[in-house]
Amino acid sequence: xxxxxxxxxxxxxxxxxxxxxxxxxxxxxxxxxxxxxxxxxxxxxxxxxxxxxxxxxxxxxxxxxxx
Numbered sequence: 001x002x003x004x005x006x007x008x009x010x011x012x013x014x015x016x017x018x019x020x021x022x023x024x025x026x027x028x029x030x031x032x033x034x035x036x037x038x039x040x041x042x043x044x045x046x047x048x049x050x051x052x053x054x055x056x057x058x059x060x061x062x063x064x065x066x067x
Contacts, residue, residue, distance in 0.1 A: 009034065009035035010032060010033065010034045010035070011032070011033040012027065012030055012031070012032050012033075012048070012050065013030065013031045013033070013063050014027035014028055014029050014030035014031065014045075014048070015027060015028045015029050017047075019052075020052075022052040022053075023052030023055055024049065024050065024051055024052045025049070025050045025052070025055075026047065026048070026049055026050075027047065027048050027050060028046065028047045029046070030044070030045040030046075030047070030048050031043070031044055031045075032044075032045060
């Protein structure tokens with residue numbers, strides 16, 4: 001299996017409400033940016049629990065460039 005097989009290119013932007021020692025995070029007012037073959041898909045979510053194993057990088061105070 002290649003490095004990115006089975007993974008999706010996503011960015012999540014939201015307000016951090018909590019986290020634990022495993023970097024599992026609760027985010028509110030989340031916007032999910034997903035790269036698809038058709039372009040970028042944007043999904044709005046009220047709240048999510050993000051598993052820390054799925055986090056590659058954290059960038060505080062930055063939003064993706066609008067397209």
